Amino acid sequence: MTRHILVIRLGSLGDVILTSPAVLNLKIAHPGSKLVFLTKERFGEVARMIPGVDEVRTIPERIGSTDLYRLVLDLDRTNFDIVVDLHGNFRSWFVRTLLGSSQSNVYPKRRLERWLIVHRKQFPREDQHTIDLYNALISRNGLPTPSRRPILMIADPNQNHFMRSRENVVVIAPGAAHENKKWPIERFSEVARALHRRFGSKIAWVVTRDDAGIHNLDSLPEGSFVELVDAPIPTVAEVMAGARLSIANDSGLAHLSSAVGTPVIAVFGPTHPALGFAPRGLFDVVAEIDEYCRPCSLHGKTPCFRTERFCMTRLSTNDVLERAVRLFESPVNVERALFVDRDGTIAVERHYVSNPDEIELIPGAAQALRRARDAGFKIVVVSNQSGVARGHFGIDAVERTNARLRSLLRNEGVEPDLMLYCPHHPHGSISGYSFACACRKPAPGMAEQAAIELGIDLRRSYVIGDKIDDVTMASVMGGSAILVRTGYGSDSEARLSGLVQPRGLAVCDNLAGAVDEILKRS
Ligand SMILES: [Zn+2]
Incomplete structure (x- = not known):
């Protein structure tokens, strides 16, 4: 008999991507099962790229409790054997509880540990990556967890223009969910120009609608710059997969690059890798500086209380450029x-x-x-x-x-x-x-x-x-x-x-x- 598994992670982009190892591990542990992923509408596309996902169900951005109840009734017809709640908020609780499956697993958010890091700067002896917390939920049932890095399925690399031509592209993604988490946009531009001068790189500027048009890369020659504004995630993923590297803030796009196998340099300011959300690809790099007030919040939402966002302004263009040059000069993804x-x-x-x-x-x-x-x-x-x-x-x-x-x-x-x-x-x-x-x-x-x-x-x-x-x-x-x-x-x-x-x-x-x-x- 086919086992039915429901995985719930409603958002955001980065978090959905970070569930991919756990999803793949679940599916490996239950061959022949059918795995349904429940997420918000705008993350449906990325959930479809997670290996092991058979079906994606989505809920609208804003959903009333009547509609949510209707959705649960509809889901309930499937009779899920296993429900894995990797979200752990009220709505996922609602869905999970009403479905009442025989086996239910909820992701432990480690609120206390994370609170201690943010408010007392007490760092645990070992970092607890969110991926490991998700996986711990699965290994608790005695199942192996071979997948430990995010992974998204990209189309055949031989079909991807960028991957096939081995073009020298650098993706720059200067956006982030919160203003506080954004490294100054001029610095992204400076790094882009420097990489173009030094390595002849073409620059793919990936931005959301809000960030569009504020860069200044007019000085790059024609054909060496492309701007993707609010492009669909699968398109961005294709471009990223063909790039030499990406440079981003602590954002969902950093995880996207990592999950399609392209090293990312992620700039961390108000947030901190110890909180468990750093990109985890083989060659990924976090660019950060020590500042006593770091981290000031879990997701970078809290406004800065100092005269300047030193965690960002003290991270120079050169700091990031050096890391990029090192990646350029080491053999990554060449053979x-x-x-x-x-x-x-x-x-x-x-x-x-x-x-x-x-x-x-x-x-x-x-x-x-x-x-x-x-x-x-x-x-x-x-x-x-x-x-x-x-x-x-x-x-x-x-x-x-x-x-x-x-x-x-x-x-x-x-x-x-x-x-x-x-x-x-x-x-x-x-x-x-x-x-x-x-x-x-x-x-x-x-x-x-x-x-x-x-x-x-x-x-x-x-x-x-x-x-x-x-x-x-x-x-x-x-x-x-x-x-x-x-x-x-x-x-x-x-x-x-x-x-x-x-x-x-x-x-x-x-x-x-x-x-x-x-x-x-x-
Ligand atoms: Zn071994």
Whole structure:
């Protein structure tokens, strides 16, 4: 029987985006379920981009209690098995309570902790990111939470003009929900001009109607500046996805950039990352300065009590520019990779391989990897080796087996750029290895490590493997996947239909077929 899940987050833009890891985790934990997302009308478009969302229901900006009651009655016909309230306000309580599902989860807002940060400047020893609070709600029921960074589905990167052409675009988003949170607009302009002079960047100025027309970038040559005023979110997302980086305030657009895989520099003034709303992409940066009065409110609404907004005015153009230059000069999103599973994909599947002599290449695998490398792909082997946590063998055995595989591949003229493995398992028996780590597939830790070391663009990369966890890792990292029928592949194929499917998912007979398919597409 199909399980029905309702997730409630009514707004705002940034908060809806921050629910995406929890939504994806819920859907991964309940394959075949139907997930409905309830939000306000103007966030419907962004909710539709969250992987795992099957249907979006919206409520108008202003809704009377009669209409709200009518909506709940309508929702109630679905008989939701699980209701997850990630909003925790009166209206979400109203919906949740009337629906009376068997399993109801409410996001704990940690009001006291946040109050202490704002009013007493008492910072907790460890930052509690809102994403982790959302996820804690899900793991409380014993479910794994491999997704920990916001993710929105963008169209095929090969179809996105900006991503395909690798144009040098910088998105500037100078708006914010509250006036207090806005870094002076002239400084955004100065940074834009400096990036244009230094790197020849084109500037995409993304603004709401209220912020429009107050910039001064007339000095940029024709064709190097575009202004998007009140553009639909999916359009802004496409432009952002193709940009080198974005520069924004602590705002929903900062999270949008992060969630489509483009690093963002987010300027924080009256708010503070310790409150749990900082962008969390792999390469995201917060630009801020120390000022005793920070943070002065949770969301930046409280008017400044000092003679000047020092938290903003003391953050110079150069402070932000330096961070942008550093991002420009480091390898971010430049390479494409194949993340290839080891056992059952490159090497013949055997139960817990620990003896190097047991490694045997699947026919055609080495040649396929060579073709992919020659076409410009980085080759990264990613392997779950929970045998270590379970006490079947030690790290040294994994290292020896990997070394053997590397030498077999080298003899065939191809060597992986990286060989990574996860020795952990949440229910292992060996201490030090038995916990819910961030690198066991489907968690994307190994792919992220490779992205940092090799400058890999995860959105334009593929995971190839024989297990559901390989396919799911592609969803969590925002890339594509090919399932191979070798190893456990045939069993996995039968379970594909209930999954959150990553972009461009295909099933091929083996690694050679998978590489052919990928090369055909690119
Ligand atoms: Zn691990």
